[in-house]
Amino acid sequence: MRTAYSVDTVRAAERRLMARLPEGALMQRAAAGLAAACADVLGRVYGRRVVLLVGSGDNGGDALYAGARLARRGAGVTAVLLAPERTHAGGLAALLRAGGRSVSPADAEEVVRRADLVLDGIVGIGGRGGLRPDAAALAALVAASRAAVVAVDLPSGVEADTGEVRGAAVRADLTVTFGTHKPGLLIDPAREYAGVVRLVDIGLELPEEAELEALQHADAAALLPVPGVESDKYRRGVVGIAAGSARYPGAAVLAVAGALRGGAGAVRYVGPAGEAVIARFPETLVSDQGPKQAGRVQAWVVGPGAGDDAGTVAEVLDADVPVLVDADGLRLAEVGAVRARTAPTLMTPHAGEAAALLGVAREEVEAGRLAAVRELAGRYRATVLLKGSTTLVADAGGGVVRVNATGTGWLATAGSGDVLSGVAGSLLAAGLSALDAGSVGAYLHGLAGRFAAEGAPVGAHEVAGAVGRAWRDVVRR
Ligand SMILES: NC(=O)C1=CN([C@@H]2O[C@H](COP(=O)(O)OP(=O)(O)OC[C@H]3O[C@@H](n4cnc5c(N)ncnc54)[C@H](O)[C@@H]3O)[C@@H](O)[C@H]2O)[C@@H](O)CC1
Ligand SMILES: Nc1ncnc2c1ncn2[C@@H]1O[C@H](COP(=O)(O)OP(=O)(O)O)[C@@H](O)[C@H]1O
Numbered sequence: 001m002r003t004a005y006s007v008d009t010v011r012a013a014e015r016r017l018m019a020r021l022p023e024g025a026l027m028q029r030a031a032a033g034l035a036a037a038c039a040d041v042l043g044r045v046y047g048r049r050v051v052l053l054v055g056s057g058d059n060g061g062d063a064l065y066a067g068a069r070l071a072r073r074g075a076g077v078t079a080v081l082l083a084p085e086r087t088h089a090g091g092l093a094a095l096l097r098a099g100g101r102s103v104s105p106a107d108a109e110e111v112v113r114r115a116d117l118v119l120d121g122i123v124g125i126g127g128r129g130g131l132r133p134d135a136a137a138l139a140a141l142v143a144a145s146r147a148a149v150v151a152v153d154l155p156s157g158v159e160a161d162t163g164e165v166r167g168a169a170v171r172a173d174l175t176v177t178f179g180t181h182k183p184g185l186l187i188d189p190a191r192e193y194a195g196v197v198r199l200v201d202i203g204l205e206l207p208e209e210a211e212l213e214a215l216q217h218a219d220a221a222a223l224l225p226v227p228g229v230e231s232d233k234y235r236r237g238v239v240g241i242a243a244g245s246a247r248y249p250g251a252a253v254l255a256v257a258g259a260l261r262g263g264a265g266a267v268r269y270v271g272p273a274g275e276a277v278i279a280r281f282p283e284t285l286v287s288d289q290g291p292k293q294a295g296r297v298q299a300w301v302v303g304p305g306a307g308d309d310a311g312t313v314a315e316v317l318d319a320d321v322p323v324l325v326d327a328d329g330l331r332l333a334e335v336g337a338v339r340a341r342t343a344p345t346l347m348t349p350h351a352g353e354a355a356a357l358l359g360v361a362r363e364e365v366e367a368g369r370l371a372a373v374r375e376l377a378g379r380y381r382a383t384v385l386l387k388g389s390t391t392l393v394a395d396a397g398g399g400v401v402r403v404n405a406t407g408t409g410w411l412a413t414a415g416s417g418d419v420l421s422g423v424a425g426s427l428l429a430a431g432l433s434a435l436d437a438g439s440v441g442a443y444l445h446g447l448a449g450r451f452a453a454e455g456a457p458v459g460a461h462e463v464a465g466a467v468g469r470a471w472r473d474v475v476r477r
């Protein structure tokens, strides 16, 4: 599991550790890891031009000590001091002793233009709000330069705890982060600014529960349902799909396509698209009755392509089994009916749907994904999966939020969300919790998208077809 901790938690862990260590030891650990990463980026250190952008806090201190290490290995190191009188004194002294030099921001343009590598030590976890104008001007120089950019701890200007970017921020090729990932490194839009992220262990002892966690192959593999000798189709779980309409029969087909690959033992379909479903997937149990009369179901998916069929949504929400609500179902579901449910509910909006439910602009959700997913989960007392380039899954009661980044922009194609609801609904029917079903579903769906696309446009039905390959990839590694 990859985990990320909030700034408050990191600071508390740092205080505990610093109390046991000689002064400055932590910063030296950070600087050593940072210098090693820079050396890897440079390939050869000797003779290279390195520029340090140094703010007034310890983030600048890290950059200065790392710069001193690179200078000792023969790099030409120049520090641009944003606030000379408040620069980390020990770090600056170390750099000057090692043969580096310092300049004022007035000279930044010239040195950044000639740099092979720029180290962004403007601000780290102490940053508040968007970059101030003098710092923003440095970020603009970095954007215009051809140098490799390495961010110290975080790209300056991104919000460590939320992944928000308010105004100018540094865009890095590599971020070397200390002790633990910070939530912003895993959530867009900030994640995009971080580039590749490398974690340097500085010995922090962190609490059991993280703020954010991202499944890795082994975590997903441990959660995937596997049939045993005692299994039959009912024990593996029956997933009911209440989706599609005369106008959108394809949504039903795609949700069923996902559900067939999600681990349930049988897929039951109710709705007006039965003929289209059975023509494509003869193994589907098609019913022409409503959800209540459809027979045994361990979890429902309701909403994809449902049009205005509020009655079916209400009927499904009334069922005492886990329910996944997607697409039109999100609009049609009564808040009170969702809140009143005792079995798990998983809602799967994209940013536009989440914005409509929250009564805010789509941009607001995209800028502040973590806040939006938590707010929705609280309001609906449900587990909410917010789709997008980074998908977030939050339970109603707070606790750890799961983040998924296995996807690809090629998944932004009509119907791919229907496939995801089928896969995740199937996992719900197989007995996974809403948090696990949502996050494992997104993990498989993202990987399937990559496999199906392989760098070219892809249709949603092909994504569904690649879920099996994603599953095998997860369990084999
Ligand atoms: N505390 C520790 O034990 C360790 C801290 N480390 C480093 O220390 C950093 C945190 O240091 P600090 O707490 O000094 O904080 P930072 O250095 O991250 O930032 C604080 C400084 O930035 C300025 N600032 C804040 N917001 C700004 C904005 N929007 N625009 C421009 N300037 C802004 C503030 O005036 C302040 O002087 C970490 O990110 C990490 O790089 C590492 O050395 C590892 C050990
Ligand atoms: N830029 C992106 N990077 C990765 N995944 C994406 C991106 N854009 C969309 N996706 C994924 O593609 C799917 C799209 O779902 P959705 O918006 O509901 O489409 P539809 O309603 O057409 O089925 C979601 O799983 C989402 O997370």
Ligand SMILES: [K+]
Pocket (backbone or CB within 6 Å): 059, 120, 121, 122, 123, 124, 151, 152, 153, 154, 155, 156
């Ligand atoms: K930084």
